[in-house]
Amino acid sequence: MSRLICRGELIEDRWRWVDADEAPAPAAGEGLILPLARWCAQRPGLDAARTGVWLGPDDDVAPLLPWLATLPLIAIRFPVFTDGRGYSLARLLRGRHGYAGELRAVGDVLRDQLYFLQRCGFDSFALRADQPPEEALAAFHDYSWAPLSAR
Template identity: 65%
Template sequence: MSHVIKHGLLVADDWRLVQAGEPPADPARAILPLADWLARPEHPAVWLAPDDDPDALLPHLVHLSLIAIHFPVFTDGRGYSLARLLRQRHGYRGELRAVGDVLRDQLYFLHACGFDAFSLRADQSPAEAVAALADYRWQPLGQR
């Protein structure tokens, strides 16, 4: 079973990121790409690529349990902007997860932009990343 860092803790990840056009093995626990999600906006989880427009989600934010933002490479900072827009401008309160080429060294800055969950790159140790987060004061989003 894979793990995700959520609210500063390492937890089992029962969500699965689905690629465009791929049928989900468990539709109830699938994170659909925006293009596929638009055909099924009642679905509770979506992922955004860096160049996706988050405005397509606005009428549905209250119903989304999870929005994942994909980082194709760790040097692509557009995901930080998407997170800020969703949290601060649009008031999204559900889980906001960083996925893709996510490194332990980015977690503090990702959290500062609104992410509360992180799926690290395969060569990164989630347990070590959680330990590294202890160096920072972890505040739930509503207390900032």
């Protein structure tokens, strides 16, 4: 199992990423994160408590809206660190649609992005393989923030 940052702590990842063509078979205590199209197609037969969904930067959140209250995890994939569409997806899910479950940033996620990803609503982070999560924890203290009206 890999380690990730969740709500400011290092934890063992209890979720398994499933690609579009992979046949999922969860181990005991493990959840699955399915791509949006597959999640939509198989949703009626899925264990809602152990199945999350992953979104790519081009995915529309509309198919998820009726199910947001039951989704334990939504992962948003960043194909390259310069692609900011995942930030917008996170803001839509948290701000406009009120998603309260785990929102995870995955893919080309770097330490330098963590503070800003958190500000957009992400609460867990699966960092790129060359980014040590132990060192990345300090990123949440890199900046201080106050609303412009408080300055």
